[in-house]
Amino acid sequence: MEDFKNLREIMTESEEIFDGEVVHLFKDTVELPNGKTATREAIRHIGAVAIVPLTEDGKVIIERQFRYPLNRVITEIPAGKLESKTEDPLAAAKRELKEETGYTADLWTELGTYCPAAAYCDEVITIYLAKGLHKGTRKLDDDEFLNIREVPLDDLIKDIMQGKIADGKTQVGLLKTYCVERFSL
Amino acid sequence: MEDFKNLREIMTESEEIFDGEVVHLFKDTVELPNGKTATREAIRHIGAVAIVPLTEDGKVIIERQFRYPLNRVITEIPAGKLESKTEDPLAAAKRELKEETGYTADLWTELGTYCPAAAYCDEVITIYLAKGLHKGTRKLDDDEFLNIREVPLDDLIKDIMQGKIADGKTQVGLLKTYCVERFSL
Numbered sequence: 001m002e003d004f005k006n007l008r009e010i011m012t013e014s015e016e017i018f019d020g021e022v023v024h025l026f027k028d029t030v031e032l033p034n035g036k037t038a039t040r041e042a043i044r045h046i047g048a049v050a051i052v053p054l055t056e057d058g059k060v061i062i063e064r065q066f067r068y069p070l071n072r073v074i075t076e077i078p079a080g081k082l083e084s085k086t087e088d089p090l091a092a093a094k095r096e097l098k099e100e101t102g103y104t105a106d107l108w109t110e111l112g113t114y115c116p117a118a119a120y121c122d123e124v125i126t127i128y129l130a131k132g133l134h135k136g137t138r139k140l141d142d143d144e145f146l147n148i149r150e151v152p153l154d155d156l157i158k159d160i161m162q163g164k165i166a167d168g169k170t171q172v173g174l175l176k177t178y179c180v181e182r183f184s185l
Numbered sequence: 186m187e188d189f190k191n192l193r194e195i196m197t198e199s200e201e202i203f204d205g206e207v208v209h210l211f212k213d214t215v216e217l218p219n220g221k222t223a224t225r226e227a228i229r230h231i232g233a234v235a236i237v238p239l240t241e242d243g244k245v246i247i248e249r250q251f252r253y254p255l256n257r258v259i260t261e262i263p264a265g266k267l268e269s270k271t272e273d274p275l276a277a278a279k280r281e282l283k284e285e286t287g288y289t290a291d292l293w294t295e296l297g298t299y300c301p302a303a304a305y306c307d308e309v310i311t312i313y314l315a316k317g318l319h320k321g322t323r324k325l326d327d328d329e330f331l332n333i334r335e336v337p338l339d340d341l342i343k344d345i346m347q348g349k350i351a352d353g354k355t356q357v358g359l360l361k362t363y364c365v366e367r368f369s370l
Contacts, residue, residue: 004249004251004258006330006332007249007250007251007258007330007331007332008251008258009251009253011253017202017203017210018202018203018210018212020212020224020226021224021226022226022304022305023210023226023228023305025202025203025208025210027203027205028253030253032328032330033330034327034328034330036327036328038328039205039206040253040254041205041206041207041208042253042254043208043228043254044254064189064192065192066189066192066193066194067303067304068194068196068213068215068225068227069225069227069228069229069303069304069305069306069307070300070303070307073189073192073193074300074303076303110348111348112345112346112347112348112349113348113351114351114353114356115255115259115351115352115353116301116302116353117301117302117306117308117353118252118254118255118259118261118351118352118353119207119252119254120207120208120254121254121302121306122254122255123302124351142219142221143217143219143221143223145191145192145217145218145219146192147191147192157364157370158370160297160361161297161361161364161365161370162297163295163296163297163298164297166298166299166300166303166309167300167303168299168300168301168302168303168353168354168357169353171299171357171360171361172353172356172357172360175356175357175360175361175364176345176346176356176360178364179342179346179360179363180346183368185342185343185346
């Protein structure tokens with residue numbers, strides 16, 4: 001085992017700054033490995049899931065969604081927050097896929113987890129590959145707006161390699177799917 | 186061109202919640218495409234860079250670093266924040282690689298950008314592949330603690346596909362490097 005004593009930080013104080021719908025922000029004080037103190041800004045997030053819905057002919061159901069922080073519409077795989085810290089991520093993935101795209105799936109494979117911003121946020125996104133798709137009717141929330149498209153995985157990978165897809169979970173989900181499907185990694 | 190009028194949100198009010206070292210948090214009000222209003226929590230981030238330093242024999246210089254929000258040590262590629270919103274990302278990448286690992290590099294290739302959490306944060310990380318490495322002496326900040334290792338890219342990809350590497354920018358950087366180096370994508 002690696003000895004992490006030279007790396008570990010110990011929390012000595014914690015101040016809640018903001019408790020929002022998505023962002024729960026704390027400003028904490030930690031003791032560093034050298035005995036000095038430092039400040040850490042940490043967002044506590046409920047956790048989320050993302051899904052790569054792959055059709056039999058190699059297309060992915062993707063979304064075009066306006067993201068307010070970026071002030072533009074971006075390409076994303078379907079995704080959503082957990083309803084509670086303890087919700088089963090697979091159940092959440094099935095719910096989000098159905099709500100956002102209308103699809104259900106027979107075959108679910110976990111593609112691992114993804115921490116978007118470990119420096120200041122504890123969010124963990126569990127990513128799934130969903131195959132054996134069945135079309136249905138989507139049930140968006142009243143205030144949720146997104147467009148759905150089917151795009152060949154190969155085209156999306158080309159876009160990712162050319163830097164045209166910015167979203168992190170989407171890059172990870174699609175690249176892993178490509179490695180699994182094409183190279184059996 | 187796609188018509189995004191059915192997706193766009195317009196900011197009508199903005200409240201600054203917290204202006205920290207890393208996290209600059211706003212709680213804004215937006216007008217939705219259906220005319221109703223909603224709240225958006227948005228973190229404004231200065232931007233960052235990440236580097237995949239690849240040796241001639243196919244190893245990556247990676248870091249083991251304690252990440253306070255996750256409360257554990259994780260495997261990451263070298264990375265760091267820009268010094269200003271307008272800093273050249275390539276210059277920042279060269280600085281961070283040198284400071285954190287001691288290495289300089291002759292060949293720099295951009296691997297695209299990465300938005301870690303588009304739902305609530307505007308951070309953009311530009312990722313670079315760095316080759317033609319030269320060993321030097323690292324210059325960590327006094328209060329920066331991280332361990333450096335050389336690990337074969339193939340082993341890291343295996344770890345990613347098995348879900349053993351959680352960090353988002355690290356998954357994206359290494360998967361893209363693998364696609365470039367192995368499959369000339």
